[in-house]
Amino acid sequence: MKHIITILTILIIASCSKEQTFSGTASLTLINAVPNSTPSLVTNFSGTDPINYRNALKLEYGKADKGQLNLSYTGEQRLAIYKYPDTNAHNAPLYDLTLHLQVGATYTLFLTGTLTVPDTMFTIDNPPYHPISDSSLGIRFVNLMAGSVPVSVNLAGRAHGSEANNLSYKSMTGFTNYAATAGISKYTFEFRNTATGALISSLDVGDINKASFNARRYRNFTLALIGSPGDPTTHKAMLIETFTSLN
Structure with missing residues (x-):
């Protein structure tokens, strides 16, 4: 049985002061556990800005793709997630989140709930x-x-x-x-x-x-x-x- 994981490595640049800057990475795993979200959910790491659905990261229900990585440059990461194809009114995202990712930490974001009442579980691992x-x-x-x-x-x-x-x-x-x-x-x-x-x-x-x-x-x-x-x-x-x- 094949078990595949989507790992999105988020590059963070965190400023402690105007004079001193530390850089590093945080690891984020995204899991689509929303029933009936077929064929997939898609991610937008630019929040609700327009995206190209064809090239966006797609999260299949109960699966993830280890080969797909996404990079960002801030510890406060905006993340919008849409149903694909998008069936929400006015292209509203299913999830509109702001994640706070610390350098060196490992996280899992479980997308759960239902299409009508979406929910999340966010863990530091x-x-x-x-x-x-x-x-x-x-x-x-x-x-x-x-x-x-x-x-x-x-x-x-x-x-x-x-x-x-x-x-x-x-x-x-x-x-x-x-x-x-x-x-x-x-x-x-x-x-x-x-x-x-x-x-x-x-x-x-x-x-x-x-x-x-x-x-x-x-x-x-x-x-x-x-x-x-x-x-x-x-x-x-x-x-x-x-x-x-x-x-």
Whole structure:
């Protein structure tokens, strides 16, 4: 299964005074978790100024493109996000945001909610370090399903809630380390209704013990539940790589 992440690296020039200027970068990951936002959302890092939709960064639902980067030169970053094709009256953006990005920090902006009531979850990410001597990966869990009941997360075959329990909308756990050794090929995680135990979505986190390349070892990920509670076709467990701070 292919898990792709959109990373937008924001170049920031921050002035502490008229005489002294520090420059650096902040890392921003954008995730489209808005159900029925097909074919995509598009970004405008110039706020609501006119953009060329054909060349704009497109965020597909439940996906992102690691190869697309966007650069800016300020710590206060204006970001407008539109539905593509644009169906809002008077070309109004779905989101009109101002992000405050600190040099050296790593952020994730989850676009969630619905097309009629858009919402966001903005996190400063501090994933754990995995030393060479510790063959492991880190995973945290988040419920991004607007209007959902609380959910639990378990490894397949284990008790409900074995990994996380009673996650309400926009609740996120800390990182848990999992072994990423040659004897383990995958982990299967299941999101369930906490009250009833009904399965909502599941995901295999694989590519752990490939002889040629271990795609998971020493890295960190966010496993997100996305979708609309009333539409099972939108239910999805999404794996997102979480990057280490640039500090």
